[in-house]
Amino acid sequence: MDYVIEMLNITKVFGNFVANDNITLQLKKGEIHALLGENGAGKSTLMNVLFGLYQPDGGEIRVKGKSVKITDPNVANDLGIGMVHQHFMLVDTFTVTENIILGKEPKHGAGTIDIKSAAEEITRLSELYGLEVDPYAVVADISVGMQQRVEILKTLYRGADILIFDEPTASLTPQEIIELIDIMKKLISEGKSIILITHKLKEIMEVADRVTVIRRGKAIKTLNVAETNPTELASLMVGRDVVFKTEKKPANPKEEVLKVENLVVKDYRGVDKVKNLNLSVRRGEILGIAGVDGNGQTELIEAITGLRRVESGNITLVGKDITNLKPRKITETGLGHIPQDRHRHGLVLNFSVGENFVLQSYYHEPFSKIGVLQNREIYNYANKLIEEYDVRTQSAYEPARALSGGNQQKVIIGREIDRDPDLLIAAQPTRGLDVGAIEFIHKRLIEQRDNGKAVLLISFELDEVMNVSDRIAVIFDGQILDIVNPKETNEQELGLLMAGHKVDRDNHQQMLDQAVKKEGEE
Template sequence: MSNYIVEMLNIRKEFPGIVANNNVNLQLKKGEIHALLGENGAGKSTLMNVLFGLYQPEKGEIRVKGEVVKISDPNIANRLGIGMVHQHFMLVDTFTVAQNIILGSEPKKKGVFVDLKQAEKEIVELSERYGLRVDPKAKIRDISVGMQQRAEILKTLYRGAEVIILDEPTAVLTPQEIKELIGIMKSLINEGISIILITHKLKEIMEVCDRCTVIRKGEGIGTVNVSETNVDELASLMVGRDIVFTTEKTPAKPKDTILSIKNLEVKDSRQAVMVKGLNLNIQAGEIVGVAGIDGNGQSELIEAITGLRKVESGEILLHNKSITHLSTRKVTEAGVAHIPQDRHKFGLVLEYPIGENMVLQTYYQKPFSNFKVLSFKNIYQYASRLIEDYDVRTPSTRTKARALSGGNQQKAIIAREVDRSPDLLIAAQPTRGLDVGAIENIHKRLIKERDKGRAILLVSFELDEIINVSDRIAVMFDGQIVAEVKPEETNEQELGLLMAGSSKEKAGEL
């Protein structure tokens, strides 16, 4: 018997114009959490899609429990005990949790009818065994992202998975959901499941993983024991150079007020009031970070400023002129740029080439359009420059946005928004899904824009990012700004208490 439950040996995977994996090795032990680490576009997801049968390798060998296997499709992977939770979930919104979990593996009553009650019973038993706690009767569209992820994990377990691949599982989760997921991973390991964790988050690797395999530009760099390494070494292995985790910046020199929000009230799609009489000012030449637990009105605030959501009452002023009820295009033309929290819903047209996505805000203006006729030559010349300047890894400017890795999609959006040098830049989760090298670069870009005199509103669930990059921190709780603190005078513990509703005095005492 092999010491490994899964072995991928000398795997090579090619696409037109690019070698995604070249002689990569990964060996997974039974009952371990094994990290797969690499930059955006390094080939991590491609390698796991080979293991799951979505891609076929040009070279190499896969062994499961010591036996050489050919995994030509995901059904074979499932039969071999391999399940995968993709970065973008494969769930049907209008189906219940149970219907999604059993899809394609439905238990039958009398050999004909789907036995949904039996399935729901089995799902409850599975969820209790692994500490996943889901309501099998809830519809996917009505549950949180964290709960949707649990449904995806249960889907693999329902099919008998002994190996679970988690592709960037914490990229879209809140800090609390991340903590819960780490607990779930540990309980899965205790039950004999093996996990391959694709992630950029080095702290998570140090906290939960046993070993880590590093890929750089499609090449296998090697495998290390996590207990024998550290964050700095992992970062250096991943990007091939030393990384500075603290962003160097001079003190801000705020000037005129760019954005002024007065007594703002905004409702969500269910007509619940999410922003409640909020007041906030941002000046030219400063970065104001908004810290808050997800669901306290941050999304509604951003959508109101950018014209994506109706304002019930109050006023939003840019350069002392109202933009309160302007359309999104008019807000953009007034000098506002937006890096959205949801890059697929608000940031990209996934079926368009990445080059054309670079001009979504400006395609109708010169030099991209003359007399309402698009100049594709100018569009693609401009896109080529941005792709090079912001290190967007893509085979071509004409590659569809959908084909890029999540991190490279994010870099493309940031390039488009920052390059316009807006008066106000709204950055919502700007480094979500980015590797440490890209994060370092984006933070430097934000500081550079600040030093040019731009006003920047940074909304992030990453408290170290808020503290590291912001000049001023506004804490949001229950739809209001409940405190303002200076980053050099606070810490993650105090911010966490303020975000949970503690007064500034009480938080400062602890």
């Protein structure tokens, strides 16, 4: 068998922590090979070894049958290996073309950069691989999905025929995920080979040819995707059976905790993004908000949490007007917030795990006395939450930056839930988490509901919204278009609502019956 990549018995150690323990991974030409594992299992570390960002402590790498030493990313690029990182490596103020050619700029005879020829080559590549981008657009002005296309084009511009995708769908909308899957298939049809790191079993089943499962730094098994199923993969990944549908009792909603009335909020350009929106969440219920990204979700969350100014309207939390109060005042009124951007609003990456666990409460006893931080109390508390939320870290003193994305998310969720807020806002709470962690977080959200708390869930994952919510509010163009019962709807209806088409209730049951019939025929 001819392999384009062979990683044989790779070991990588950080101090006393073995991140990769004698792992073998082999990539065939023209295949999509998925790399599956829990948060912190060692997937990204293994790919960083292949891309030259880390040096292995043991083992051998072969590219197209030849043993190589990949000492840095430039060597990887020269060998035809490109990597699309989970957190994009782009300069916001540069254009698409400037980002793509950075470090490999074509020059005129006079030594100046030939932007025009570079833009023409980028246009040619984007048309060849179905990656439509505007070569002159500024990166800060384009969507996340478009930024990802720029990252892919950056690798293709450098001549890569082996591509590594690290959690490529973590920040994408459902439509962008469909487009990315089509792009990956197009790349394979043009002779490329892909290693795909992902937590999403549905995507593996749809697009991958083979899958290697890693658990706690060890390679467990490599399987043909056509010969396996999501249940088997989930069990191999976490070492136990996983429940995909969260069991929950019927909701018992009580008094109103959050009330939003006639809310108007502008975006950074001064354009109304939330338009006379009305919403309420009661104790003992989870209200899910479904919608295509960019319809006012971010501005709504930031207005409620005090991160963005309210132009008009009112926000009431446990009977108190919190409109335009400072974030700390709102938090102390009874709000917990799992932000959608964990790096910007959830963590201080250079602070330790322990310090991040007390970001919302460091100024209270027992963590502070007469203005002096009590480190013993802080780290005892952190160690309790590390164990309770299964945060994979070497210690509570490790910087948050060193954790995997999923473990960073667990720190935020543990901190916010343990504060016992009246209202918990969970924005994309399972983004970047594996199936075991998703199951754990969903149970925690439902526990909050059952303990008489109000939960506002904002997610682009329709499966998550339908599985966890007691009511679903669909947001479109800054307004709540409709509120539906998850037991009385389906993805087709939600999709129509998310596109701005209000469903005729008289034909609702007929539509559901047709959807059930179609699923049966498939």
